Amino acid sequence: VIGIPIDEDGLDVGALEQVLARHEVKLCALQTACQNPTGQDLAPERRERLGELAVERNFFVLEDGVYSDMRFAGESPRPLRELAPGHVVYTGSLSKTVGGGLRLGWAAARGPIFERLATLKLETDFHTNTLSQHMAARFLASGGYERQLRKSIPFYRERRDALMDSLERHLAGEYRAQRPNGGHHVWVTLDRPLNERDLYTEALRHGVSFTPGGVVSVERPAQSHLRLSFSLVDPPELDEGVKRLARAIREVRRRDRHAARMPVS
Numbered sequence: 361v362i363g364i365p366i367d368e369d370g371l372d373v374g375a376l377e378q379v380l381a382r383h384e385v386k387l388c389a390l391q392t393a394c395q396n397p398t399g400q401d402l403a404p405e406r407r408e409r410l411g412e413l414a415v416e417r418n419f420f421v422l423e424d425g426v427y428s429d430m431r432f433a434g435e436s437p438r439p440l441r442e443l444a445p446g447h448v449v450y451t452g453s454l455s456k457t458v459g460g461g462l463r464l465g466w467a468a469a470r471g472p473i474f475e476r477l478a479t480l481k482l483e484t485d486f487h488t489n490t491l492s493q494h495m496a497a498r499f500l501a502s503g504g505y506e507r508q509l510r511k512s513i514p515f516y517r518e519r520r521d522a523l524m525d526s527l528e529r530h531l532a533g534e535y536r537a538q539r540p541n542g543g544h545h546v547w548v549t550l551d552r553p554l555n556e557r558d559l560y561t562e563a564l565r566h567g568v569s570f571t572p573g574g575v576v577s578v579e580r581p582a583q584s585h586l587r588l589s590f591s592l593v594d595p596p597e598l599d600e601g602v603k604r605l606a607r608a609i610r611e612v613r614r615r616d617r618h619a620a621r622m623p624v625s
């Protein structure tokens with residue numbers, strides 16, 4: 361697996377081109393909308409170029425749209441699959457919008473890869489529960505999905521905004537974070553790096569948890585990142601969580617300063 365950097369415009373397709381020049385790439389997996397962990401979208405010109413590259417260089421793209429309907433801001437971009445239908449496998453899921461416990465998702469693909477995927481799925485788990493699939497199909501056909509989104513989007517948007525406000529309240533001047541267009545997470549970069557593992561342990565001691573950036577990166581990141589999830593936590597708890605996280609950051613920095621002053625024996 362080769363990591364491709366991402367920025368506020370999504371996957372860096374120029375960096376992907378450099379990888380394509382050196383490696384035989386079989387599959388490029390990405391989320392084009394409301395990406396986990398950054399919550400950002402792939403910019404239209406990058407989308408077009410990626411579609412062209414997939415066709416020219418003949419590799420598959422796995423376009424994971426799992427968060428694409430959990431959108432708080434911005435227009436839904438056209439799926440990449442529209443640009444290169446024979447080269448893109450699109451996947452979606454009810455996990456992030458309706459309920460993770462349903463364990464239901466779908467894939468859209470064209471050509472021999474579709475049959476191959478269906479066979480692989482059968483070999484892997486002997487089918488997903490048929491009753492829950494029928495229930496989900498009725499739910500989707502009845503307009504229930506759209507009604508659910510109309511309720512859940514403002515619910516999660518409030519939590520996103522609360523988390524962004526709490527970060528400003530307790531960590532101002534110490535971090536960078538773009539307001540996510542959608543999804544369940546805020547991707548935080550600390551201005552001054554520290555050891556993510558030490559911070560994780562210290563944060564747990566303060567009763568708060570997060571996903572260290574290294575866990576969701578293919579290569580070891582040069583900076584310190586934290587993925588903070590707001591979906592399960594109400595605004596007062598989010599504020600308390602960020603307050604505790606800020607305390608944990610200060611404690612790790614204090615220890616680092618102390619260690620730097622200790623004589624080397």
Ligand SMILES: Cc1ncc(COP(=O)(O)O)c(C=O)c1O
Pocket residue numbers: 391396424426452453454455460463464465
């Ligand atoms: C980016 C992304 N894709 C796919 C999934 C998996 O979704 P499902 O619960 O439908 O397996 C997740 C869940 O965490 C996710 O974050």
